[in-house]
Amino acid sequence: MKHLFTVVLLLLLLGAGGPAHAQEAAQQPITLQVQQVPFEEFARAVEAQTRFRFYFNPAAVDSVTITVQAEQKPLRAVLEQALRNTPLRFAVDAHNRVFVTRGVTITPELADSFFQPEQRNALLPQPDPNDQDPGSTRIRSVSAAASKLYEIGTSSATGKATLSGRIREAKTGEPVVGATVYIESPSIGTSTDQFGSYTLTLPVGRHDVKIRGIGIKNTHRLVQLRGDGRLDLETEDDVTTLREVVIEAEKDRNVASLQMGVEKLDIKTMRQVPTAFGETDILRVVLTLPGVKSVGEGNTGLNVRGGATDQNLILFNDATIYNPSHLFGFFSAFNPDVIKSVELYKSAIPAKYGGRLSSVLDITTREGNKKKLSGAGGIGPLTSRLTLEGPILKDKSSFIIGARSSYSDWILHLLPNESFKQSSASFNDISAHLSHEFNDKNTVYATGYLSTDRFRLASDTTYRYLNRNASVKWRHTINNKLYGVLTGATSHYEYDITSQRDAATASQLTYNIKQYQAQLDFTYAPNSKHTIDFGGSSVLYHVSPGGLRPSGSESLITPDVLAREQGLESALYFSDRIDVSPRLSVSVGLRYSLYNALGPREVYNYAPGLAKTLNTIVDTSYFAAGKVLATYHGPEYRLSARYSLTHNSSVKLSFNRTRQYIHMLSNTTAMSPTDIWKLSDSNIRPQVGDQYSLGYYRNFRANTIEASVETYYKSTKDFVDYKGGATLILNHHIETDIVNAVGKAYGVEVMLRKLTGKINGWVSYTYSRSLVQVNQGTTSEMINGGRYYPSNFDKPHDFTLIGNYRFSRRISASLNYTYSTGRPITLPLAKYYISNATRVYYSERNAYRVPDYYRADLALNLEGNHKVKKPFHSSWTFGVYNLTGRKNPYSVYFKSVGGQIRGYQLSIFGQPIPTITYNFKF
């Protein structure tokens, strides 16, 4: 139908034509050499040499560039060459008229059988197979759709009307997230949410609605808006990424977006960063961003702006992940093939999120391909992965399932070395995502995630840990201005350490945490000036904080199991984004959170006013199941504002308060750290953090280079630090070993980014401090005499360079360089003999630093040809991790060996590590 419409339209538009000297003209040879010129320019060049006249819809050829080399060639040959890799088709009629269309080929003459209706299809030699639903406003033929005029709404009211809809990728049916939908006069715009939905309130009338975004081709729709209505559309995948697309999108993000302290990385960007084992590692890429640090090599625990690693909310499709790494942090626990994007909120955390102080890392998976079954995978030196996706019900529901496994055990057992044969190290993860669209208004998404790790070195201790998550989301559109999402999620994390040194002391140490979560979020866009988000959530925690049990019948270990803990965290939030003027936008939000620590549990009561020690326990209270043993609550403010100074620079500021009711205790002095998540209770208060930040953003050179400077100051109350001599594992009264510290962190982050051109990448430098103070209780309880001391992750200087050079579309090389100050450490300085025993004298806490960290990696990507229609795409990645072979310490620890205490430095990647990875897609 629509093709016919297009053709008719074209024929009408091109009513006039020149005299008929077709044969004569067709013989005219053309000599032309053009490189990457817009189609219109090419057409003018041909018109200048010949009598041919080009007829086309400028919108249809927009963004198409032509490269052609012709030496005395006839027109037909030239056009075939020129339009080969474009969506454009041509037809030449007897009057030297060249009709250029997009997607379909027209036949300029009426077919002989034109007046026989049953053979009408012959008019359209390549009917679009997807065109099965000609009656709906959903636009199937992407290219043709741009030139059509859509009439939206029925009433002929005056004033404003709301236009909403969803944007999806034409090829896979996946929603397009973060694309900008806007009109230019008046300047009104919005961006699509995580479901690809948008809502725009526009004046009634005719508009040119433009759509731009990363990874999609820029497009637009002519809309005659009469009243409220929907406009769903599909965009084309940007196969040959166009400069303009990227620039526009990034321009929006850096300067014009209201959000500050947000880093959004899509999987394409992440794939370019070289990694240790050739596999894209999202956490490792996140670590290269300014303000994000890790304690050391091979550690994916993130320290965001001087915050502890437990202060990050890591969400995998809205389910909390407690341990985002494999093999003690050498790999991140997410399969890159199922990831769509990663968003890190460092300062202006939306009111929707809460429960952690420092940041939110929101990882979203892709939706499966709704059109056809396809897959991707990779084979690397240590791991392989495979992802399958496809429709269940075409265009309605789809699945994507990705699995990853290491085959390290197999390799280890091949080794001649006996101690390696006894070692094992393996991990697996599976993620699955289902989506089903019941109708325009109701969509359901379900995600499951499982990751397991097992690790045993030549020693006799086996480490095992597991993440298990599931989430279900129901998105319901109530009307054009309001939609809601209901989410249910569970998270489970557990680890155990089994020691088998000898039968008598064989034991197993276990830990687990379970989390059940329900959440209801609404987005309401009453008019073009306001976007309101509101909702509530509730999280129920169950923690088994530790147990030591005998392993095997001969073990003499007496079981020691800590009592379980329960807690309920609930919150309500409301936020409004107000576009005061095109230059000024403000977002105000309030989240109110409430935490109840619940029974059944025994709680020690300590003498008031005295430090909590075993000697100050007054009595014990017992709380029955479901009884509240402690309640904490408080508001969390979220404020941010953006003011555009010029069209390419802006200033943003934000203020944030966050509250955290769950704390991680980490024994970092051991060679293999174990972490314990502890809930707030009557003895451990929640942490409260305030962050102020201010940033300046500016784009240079026609938006190809973007620069930003952000500064922040952060203060934290009741931050959890441990007392000197604390025992963290199997401690029945952990509160006696914990202090509520005061933290402060400040810093400045400078980033320069270029995402287009042959050379692209980013450079960032951060100066930041993260300091802690324990200045309460008696002198002996104060740490470092009550002065501020560097936190475990205080690394003042941090420099990162991520550079890519594209030799051609198929070959690219990337270089990654990072430098950071070594992390602080408390050193044993001496030993001495007192009171009939040898004791160790330590330095002040964190008075020294481990050696500075630096590393350079290099990678080379070779891709197969880029034919769109090719069924099987593959690529090779060659890389060298740690090019200079620097021995960066992974862990620094001290061990007592035969009465002598010796320090050891364990570096994991102490030599250049070459890797080869083969990736494929079908």
Added chain:
Amino acid sequence: MSALTRLLMGCWLLVLSGCVEPYTPEAVTAPSNYLVVNGFINGNGTTRIRLSRSVQISSPSVFPAERRASVAIQSLSGQRYPLTETDTAGLYTSKQLTLPANQSYRLYIRTTSGREYASDYAPLKLTPAIDQLQGRVQSNGVQLYLSTHDDQNLTQYYRWEYEETWEFTSAYESLYRYAGNNRMVQRKEDIYHCWRFIPSTTIVTTSTVRLAQDAVRDYRLLFIPLASERLLSRYSVLVRQYALSQAEFDYWEAVKKNTENIGTLFDPLPSQIQGNVHSLTDAQEPVLGFVGAATVVGKRIFITRADLPRDWIPQHEGYELCTGLDYWPNSIKYKDYTMDDMFGDSVYRTPVARQGTVYTMQTMACVDCRLRGTNHKPSYWP
């Protein structure tokens, strides 16, 4: 093995074996030579102060004594009670003193190198008497309980040290001694019955601040498992009780946790401990130790085998390998041995008994209890 496999394996080797290297930052390898002051100012007896030096953590645990220092107790009002170095290097003792109460004291040290040190002035704490020290039989051993109290609510922080002594025998009683020149003589000295003496190595403290009354009731001081050698015949424990100031109590609480066990999962996290001794010469110089001032009370009790259930079988400790006796001369094993060959080196073979011309024998370790204790009966032993 294909090249690929080899590459894969290489990668894994790198990952797994990692690269463990000694970590020796300057701060750790720098020669450590801090003064360590061990002891307290005794308000009603002899003050014993041991001065030593700390060592670098990777050195063997041999701590050099600080010799020929000038050490004295000073009161805030200007009294001075000198300490003199004993025959034990680094051990300084005072005369038998009764220090006036209601006065603050400090320890003053001047080393041979001329550096001066002093502890903070501490008021002399008067330690209340031990009300009761008692061993009670439980199903799996003996639990020692201690009770004490202070009617004036002034003590609040207590510390105990104890010395255990017990009588034991070696595995076999040697009645003969080889005197050389093929001469076997009857043994005069008793090397079968010995006493073993062990001072407490743990720091035992408690506090009564959370209690309405300054009283310690049935504090579980020490547990002796029923199989312990301590219960073989007679066991004695001397408990010394000290009153502590709060600062001193906190200090010992912290020291308790800073043992030399570090680096494994279950070990406590490090902490810096500040004592109350400072250098007067260089305020930045760390000095280790805490010198409090208190009177001491002691109490000794005995537990004899007769007080314990009959079915308890305490084990000889350290004699687990002493099973059976060899004999000579008519054993095939020692066919051609002369008496000198046999008993020339008593470490390998010490005669035990004689039956006619045949001697039974065991190793020195199994018969000589002096290797694990002393055969001098302590003065307090009944």
